[in-house]
Amino acid sequence: MQSETQCLYEQRLTRYVTALYNGKPDRIPLRVFAEEFAAKYCGYTNYEVAVNHELQFDANRQFAAQTGIDAVQTNSVVNWFGMQKAIGWDGITFPGIGLSVDDVNQWSEPTTEEEAFLKATEYDEFIDDPTAFLVTKWFSRFTRHINPPGGLVTFEHNISFINGLMAYNKFFSTWGAKTGELIEAGVVPAVGSVLKAPLDLMGDKLRGYVNLCFDLHERREQVIKACEGLMPHLLNLVLGGADPDGNIPSIIWMHRGSVPFISQRDFKEIYWATLKPILEELWSHGHQIIFYAEGNWDHHLESFAELPEKSIIFHCDKTDIFKAHKILGEKFCISGGIPNELLSMGTVKEVQQRCKEVIDAVAQDGGYIMDASALIMNDAKIENVKAMIDFTLDYGTYSQAGISSSSLEDMKNIAKPAPSGLKYPEQKRKPGVCIPWEEKRNELPGFEGDERLARKVWEEVDGMGYGYCWVNLTW
């Protein structure tokens, strides 16, 4: 017999997935991305959750369970001092360590050619073998302690790799256990694996946005080839971590592809041209993805409408949610649209009014998930976030029962068009591989037993190393 929380979990999962597939559940699902707000809600400082990774999970679970929302990110702030500073990431600053305990963690990126993690003259090398470039060049620039090949192999160098990897394993083993605790509490983990657009990654973690802007004019063809070269690796990562049941969507954090960060031409010829094929492949494997569209994407809604029906969930930050609903609502679920400024500086009445406007205009036929426009930080007033939740629990109920789980399976089981395929320059190393078995095999003595057993283990371990390298880049 199912426990009360098991029943609650099933009910919430069905509600969430029904809306994700643009259907009409019994009530508008609440999927609230509470970042530092979850810490505030539970009485922790931002510093405490930055250094204590277990609190990051516990805060979100407590927040979700106490407020009655349906789905939440398993982890609230995702960045953990222990993991990122062990290997020496300089690009992130944590609250309480160089900032006040109640500031939020913040990323910085290269702004000059000297600071770039990929130099302008290294494009061809990167395009030829991106994984080797990460290991031989990128790590030594992105992290404080790692030395490049040919440099001194110091105590600090070796211990940084060891500690970094140990902390990474600790973080993700905690992730698995805490996901179980979340489900036991009756709350749905809202998202699965993570994707970034190739051009976003070029800006954030390789060239820096400013250098990339110059490159778009001065070495455009190389930028295009580099983005194409990233495609199979990013697909490999997002597919590898996607929910095998096809319930929980993956997520893409999109930020610099919108106006005015790049031109319409750059969007069409580079950003979208190298992102769309990944999304089509992902969908052909049965996985949806949340477009967490940071900023204003009004200019590109027609492009998103080209994607297969139900393949994405479009999240509105500064995008006009009413326009998004008009252009995308027939094909896709929409989420968000409650401005963070309102949650921070508005009144309960103003929050309720905005929720009503959005629900009335966007959610009448289902296919809408309530959430703030952006990740909620600790400036949001607790009464305002609760007003968003309580109003939706009350006003967001449809006059019908939810659908059954068998109907839900039917809803998910729709024809998926064949993807157009990824086209990218030939690379020395295949996606998913650092050292291929053929190479490893050559350094070993002859096999007495079944070589296939050893090969399987080698490829699994090598794949984990590959994953670690690439997750460092895509984090």
Place this chain on the structure above:
Amino acid sequence: MSVQILEEIFKCISEGDRQLVKGKVQAALDAGLSPERILQEGMISAMAEVGRLFEAGEYFVPEMLIAASSMQEGLQILRPHLAETGIKPIGSVVIGTVKGDLHDIGKNLVAMMLEGAGLNVVDLGVDVPPEKFVDAIRLDQGDVVAMSALLTTTMANMKTAIEALKQAGLREKVKVIVGGAPVTDSFARKIGADGYAEDASRAVRLVESMIC
């Protein structure tokens, strides 16, 4: 010849040719054109055109950035000559990202565009505490204070900085403008700022309207 070289400088900057612009500015100087004329007719006018194209939706941040970078390249050649002739900037702006906020791309772009319009810019950097803005104004470094914030959590620190200027008795001495992704015109008015600009081009026009 003189008109042609000025047109070439204009083109280099407005179309973002960073490689050629230095040589063109040097050629203009060699041809006997006054530094002030090169600055005004070749360079500042080009940046004004870039701003116009941005506001018209024909240019985007990359086009603006590369134009501003080209302007900086040209200024490297021109600056010593401007100093010799005693030409003063049309005004001065103290700029910074407020306390608790480490984002600087938007702030840097505004600073570059202000310089491109012939203004002197005193860049205080990121995570700037209110007293640092106060000190800069006390030292007569700016006619305008420009503050940036990218986070809703740090917007309130704009108000704190304005209050600090008031407490130091300096508020009447300067204009204060604010900007950044979450900042709005109504927020600017609410905290007692003199102006808000939604992008770098409009920030230039706003500052010009305040000091000219």
